[in-house]
Amino acid sequence: MKKRRKHWTKGDLILNLVVYTTLIFLVIVTLYPFLNTLAVSFNDALDSAKGGIYLQPRKFTLYNYQSLLTRSQIFHASFISVLRTVLSTLFCTFSTAMVAYTLSRKEFVLRKLFSFIYVLTMYIDGGLIPTYFLMKGLGLTNNFWVYVLPGLVTAFNLIVIRTYINGLPESLIEAARADGAGEFTIFVKIVLPLCKPVLATIALFVAVANWNSWFDTFLYNSSNPKLSTLQYELMKVLQTANSMTGSLEQALSQAAAGTVNTITPRAIRATMTVIVTVPIAVVYPFLQKYFVHGLTLGGIKE
Amino acid sequence: MKTPVLAGKVIPMKKKSFWATLKKQKVLLFMSIPFIIHIIVFKYIPIWGWTLAFQNYWPGKGFLQQVWVGLDNFRWLFNDPVFYQVLRNTLAMSIIQLVFGMLSSITLALIINEVRIVIFKKTAQTISYLPHFISWVVAANLVRDLLSTDGGIVNEVLMKLKLIEEPIMFLGIPKLFWWIIGASYVWKEVGWGAIIYLAAIASIDPNLYEAATIDGAGRLRRIWHITLPSIQPIIVILLIMNMGYLLSSGFEQQYLLQNGRVIDYARVFTIYELDYGIKMMRYSFATAVGIFRSVVSLVLVFAANYLAKRLGQERLL
Structure with a gap:
């Protein structure tokens, strides 16, 4: 103990001070915007417009949530967001793992060619307009499946899973083959269960990307409100807020007109932000050990 | 005369063995080929769409009916x-x-x-x-709120520190x-x-x-x-x-x-x-x-x- 004390020089003390202050500063800067938004979402909309809401609501209300969640458009958009996220995650993870397995078989004669076809897509990009016309030509505009189909298997995910499969003991697969198991059986019964950590990582990446996506809705499905997603609805509110001035007066006049409860664009944005953020904030900490590992795997590439 | 015979023997054997192996690996092929077709459709066909840049494309017209303009679009772009x-x-x-x-x-x-x-x-x-x-x-929503002129924390802090007179x-x-x-x-x-x-x-x-x-x-x-x-x-x-x-x-x-x-x-x-x-x-x-x-x-x-x-x-x- 005494020996350790001796190492606590003045330099160490300053270093510790710098380290802990910076980290605390980072934590505050990261969390404040979220906590502030949370407070605004639970605060009376008109009261928020007066300013001065920081970390806790001043005039607590559930009205913002009530009025948003009872709007059928928001309710429907939540349904579409959940549906696309669930379907994409299931299809993507399974398909990517299956292709990754075939491309990890050293004896597969088309392995090099197929791998090349995938890797090349990381470096070339058809661009916005040709892709738009392709989707149109395939009938994927005004179509739910444009959320799921195009990104089914992507090169990055494929490489991450394949790298993982390559690291599995070959003897397990050999033994199953000696027992007469076919390739598909080996994949489903042996490889898939062993891949759980990397599949959790990929599933998280795919789920987050789908949950967060708004550009595909904007580009392909914006004319059909039945196919709108939560992120796109939030984006629309943000865009109107960008161009709207005098929202305060508007809200105040509405209040003066006799309605007891009012909702302002700021309150709508805050409430929707909380609604789309909470699912992510709840899920990702539990998958942390997987994605930290998965990311370092992805960095290795080939 | 020896080499041609040898070569003639080797080449068909190699070819045959490729198809024979592929036939043996048909399960692997079935597991991957639908996705290869998928990636070709969604990632490679748009590259064929690059031909649009050399036309004066109008939707509804057939590929051959489009007006071809050579490099005009690129000339406009660089100007x-x-x-x-x-x-x-x-x-x-x-x-x-x-x-x-x-x-x-x-x-x-x-x-x-x-x-x-x-x-x-x-x-x-x-x-x-x-x-x-x-x-x-x-994130854009949060940034907008942080920087807003009515009650955004950045403006408030700067004003408290007397660095600015009024919100920016x-x-x-x-x-x-x-x-x-x-x-x-x-x-x-x-x-x-x-x-x-x-x-x-x-x-x-x-x-x-x-x-x-x-x-x-x-x-x-x-x-x-x-x-x-x-x-x-x-x-x-x-x-x-x-x-x-x-x-x-x-x-x-x-x-x-x-x-x-x-x-x-x-x-x-x-x-x-x-x-x-x-x-x-x-x-x-x-x-x-x-x-x-x-x-x-x-x-x-x-x-x-x-x-x-x-x-x-x-x-x-």
Whole structure:
């Protein structure tokens, strides 16, 4: 103990001070915007417009949530967001793992060619307009499946899973083959269960990307409100807020007109932000050990 | 006469063995071929769509009925002053993001590595990942609130500190736009970016630190003489790799935070393509923009790869 004390020089003390202050500063800067938004979402909309809401609501209300969640458009958009996220995650993870397995078989004669076809897509990009016309030509505009189909298997995910499969003991697969198991059986019964950590990582990446996506809705499905997603609805509110001035007066006049409860664009944005953020904030900490590992795997590439 | 016979024997055998092996591996083939077709449809057919750039494309007409205009669209592109503005904006914001993103992530990794209280370290790390997982739509909302003129915390703090007299409309100042993009990018990605450096730091041989301690090196000197040199290869790799993406990075952030006042500093390639292609229906021109971006990006990626190889680093491709 005494020996350790001796190492606590003045330099160490300053270093510790710098380290802990910076980290605390980072934590505050990261969390404040979220906590502030949370407070605004639970605060009376008109009261928020007066300013001065920081970390806790001043005039607590559930009205913002009530009025948003009872709007059928928001309710429907939540349904579409959940549906696309669930379907994409299931299809993507399974398909990517299956292709990754075939491309990890050293004896597969088309392995090099197929791998090349995938890797090349990381470096070339058809661009916005040709892709738009392709989707149109395939009938994927005004179509739910444009959320799921195009990104089914992507090169990055494929490489991450394949790298993982390559690291599995070959003897397990050999033994199953000696027992007469076919390739598909080996994949489903042996490889898939062993891949759980990397599949959790990929599933998280795919789920987050789908949950967060708004550009595909904007580009392909914006004319059909039945196919709108939560992120796109939030984006629309943000865009109107960008161009709207005098929202305060508007809200105040509405209040003066006799309605007891009012909702302002700021309150709508805050409430929707909380609604789309909470699912992510709840899920990702539990998958942390997987994605930290998965990311370092992805960095290795080939 | 001997060799031709031998060759004649070898070649058909090889061919036969390829098809025979493939037949044996038909399950593997069935498992992968639907997805190969899928990737060809969704990633390679759009490249065929590049022909649009050489036409005066109008939807509804057949491929052969289109008016072919050669390189006219590219000539227009290179004569359009907006194009140079877009190029400048894209490069400026990408470089700001690259430099400050990497510097902040490396610094954070070094700082996290110095924390000895495990629970504090873990909590700070978990929190630092949160912004990475939220969408730019949410992040843009938060940035807008932080910088707002009525009650935004940035204006309030600056006014409390008497640095400014009255609230500033930060998002309306063209010269500030690049830096707001840079700062919000750092805010969102600093924790996530640190993961890879932390992994690199974790793989440093602990004997090096012990030896340095015995030689009397303090913590700062250990960081400077051991940690930093040890993660230098990965820093170089990531720097070069990201340089390949200078033209293809970012769009959502700019699109969601821009407004009419700052558009001259906010317009990046995808916004340019959207405005001309979808809004103004100049499909062929917008395709030419996309081709320019793709081709230059490809050249950059391969140049980056070559550079990394020349420097004796691990190959990226």
